[in-house]
Amino acid sequence: MSEINCEETKRQVNEYLHNELSAQEVQDITAHIANCDSCETDYDFEVLFNNVIKRSCDEAPPQELAQRIIDRIRAIDSGRVEH
Ligand SMILES: [Zn+2]
Numbered sequence: 130m131s132e133i134n135c136e137e138t139k140r141q142v143n144e145y146l147h148n149e150l151s152a153q154e155v156q157d158i159t160a161h162i163a164n165c166d167s168c169e170t171d172y173d174f175e176v177l178f179n180n181v182i183k184r185s186c187d188e189a190p191p192q193e194l195a196q197r198i199i200d201r202i203r204a205i206d207s208g209r210v211e212h
């Protein structure tokens with residue numbers, strides 16, 4: 130996994146929200162936000178969760194939830210899950 134910085138994360142969040150990024154980019158951003166208090170606050174991570182995971186909002190800890198988003202995005206990207 131490549132590392133991205135806060136600036137890149139902030140630049141790409143709109144594409145992130147509109148599902149215009151590749152699975153790898155989404156993974157990088159999700160991983161960054163999950164480990165960066167600054168970006169997590171900036172992005173209102175709850176909004177990201179609501180957009181990306183519409184069905185399974187539970188009380189998982191942030192890192193587990195981020196992994197779940199990554200898994201789900203991968204599934205969508207590979208065509209295994211209906212949009
Ligand atoms: Zn950051």
